[in-house]
Amino acid sequence: MLDTIIIGGGFSGIGAAKLLHEKGLSFKVLEARDRIGGRVHTKHFSEELYLDLGGQWIGPGQDRMYQLCAELTVPYFETYNSGYHMLDFGGKVKKFKGLIPKLDLISLVNIDLVIKKLESMAKSIDQQQPWTHPKASYYDSVSLAYFLEENCKTKASRNLVKLALETVFACELNEVSLLHALFYIKSGRDLNTLINIENGAQQHRIVGGMQTLIERMAEPFREEILFEHPVQSIYQEKESVKVIAQGFEYIAKTAIVAIPPPLAANITFDPPLPLEKRQVMDRIAMGIVIKCFMIYEKAFWRKEDFSGQAFADEHSPFQSMFDSSPKDGSYGIILGFCIGDRAKAFLEKDKTHRQAVMQQILARYFGEKANNPIQYVDHTMSDEAWSKGCYAGLYPTGAWTGFRDSYRQPHGNVFWAGTEASEKWYGYIEGAVLAGEKAARLVADWGKGG
The missing domain is CATH 3.50.50.60 (FAD/NAD(P)-binding domain)
Structure with a gap:
């Protein structure tokens, strides 16, 4: 046996x-x-060209991943993070450097306060038993979207924090309870770690794909x-x-x-x-994200001092974009994240339309050279029968306090x-x-x- x-x-x-x-x-x-x-699924199109259609990053604090890389002699490299990033708000594109773009002073102060408040709240959560927090019942009765509505005082601050959190959770923010969001942040160290590339969860990629x-x-x-x-x-x-x-x-x-x-x-x-285990399994829903890749002969944006990163409000299908080129630079690849309701709407269009939209957006960001891709690929784990979505299962309001840790119990x-x-x-x-x-x-x- x-x-x-x-x-x-x-x-x-x-x-x-x-x-x-x-x-x-x-x-x-x-x-x-x-x-x-x-x-996780690395798809190879040739010896040099591969795409991570699923999970692709590791970062500080993920000690087991680095131990495995060392033990199995699997090399990794820094995610490209040099140059100007793009902010696409209200149809206007601005370039900026650093983590936070240049917005009006009130919005900048508001963003700082909201992030610090989430950080502070998350620190007080017991990640083994999130439901034991004195305010757990309240935190679990409201969504993360409600928290943003209550705390973001300007449209610009709300839009920026919203797209950042959608990129972290891969869902609409009304689909996840505030308590689950705080637990998720605590489980991954802190919000800055989850958002950042440098010293963050997106710092490194595996040579040859995950x-x-x-x-x-x-x-x-x-x-x-x-x-x-x-x-x-x-x-x-x-x-x-x-x-x-x-x-x-x-x-x-x-x-x-x-x-x-x-x-x-x-x-x-x-x-x-057990009943609690069955009920929580029925409540947990998977996130939804489409990974869209535009592939070029070279990462031409780097020579023009662009990082390949971009962040956009709802008028774009993409909450965020990143340079996803291989370590050797044999191809230039821009990866766009299309998440939640934006993903559902984007999937209603055929692939030719999706490619045209992404190409048009990249041309706005990086100029005429963006109109000469060699290939476009997109993929969503939501279409895979044995995944049902990505990145992970999300707890809606009431699930943590109602069912506690029954899912993980033997x-x-x-x-x-x-x-x-x-x-x-x-x-x-x-x-x-x-x-x-x-x-x-x-x-x-x-x-x-x-």
Whole structure:
């Protein structure tokens, strides 16, 4: 009998498998797709040209990711962050340097106060038990959008903070509770870390794409990974777990569920999961983001002292843009993030229209050379049946105080992983790995009679 069956071959499932392999325990990884990576997917178009269609960055504080890079000799490099950024508000484009653009004094002061207030509130949250905060009931009864409406006093300050937070959470701000936002910020150190490139969560990228790291992690146990094995049912006995789907059946002492909450909710459990766990799984919704890439022969904007970064209000489909070129500069790539309602509207247009819109916007920002791309690619994890969205599952109002940490709690000999089960770096690849490793340690202890 296997020690465990791991459901899901993303960073969390592979992180669990790596630790179990090192401990000499037996397992199978059941992955519904024909690849590992989950919400990380590096697509190669040629030897030099690759795009990270899912997660792509690591940054300070994500210690496990840097340890894995060192252990597996996977190199990383600085995200390009030099030169002028663009601010596109009210149809007017301005260039600026630094983190905050030049706005009217009242808006600048207001932005500073709002960010500091969010930082201060987040610091007071217990990331292991966010619902225990004295104001948890209030924080969980209102949305992050409500907080902005109450605290942003000018249109410019509201627009700038809104697009920054939409880029962080990958959703409309009325879809996430204020308490979840504060927990999310605390789990990722602080808001400045989550927003920034320099000394922030977007500081580094993996040479060859993020897929390089997970492939290297999985090398020693590739034969234990079974592809196109979507799980339908999990039956628990006192000493074993039976995992079933069309065409296969596996029995092990334990199981680790390392897939997004909406997918876990589709699995039939016998005996049924506790009511709170089922209810919170039904409430958690995935973020929605389209990653749009415009590919050029070279990063021409760099020579003209532009960073490739841009930030725009609602008249643009893109909340933010970044230089996503490879380390060797063999191509110039601008990445646009289209999030929430902007993403839903953009997806209603065909791909030719989407390319034309992005090209037109880039020409406004960087001049005529932007009209000569060699390729346009866009992708949303919301269209992938085995992701349902990105970056992560989001708690709406009432979910944290109503269901607490029931999602991450073990059920008998079934353990939960995935970034949504992490107390640290929730929503990030770091959080996925930490949750996977924690579940693996629980499995190892279970094998000792724990």
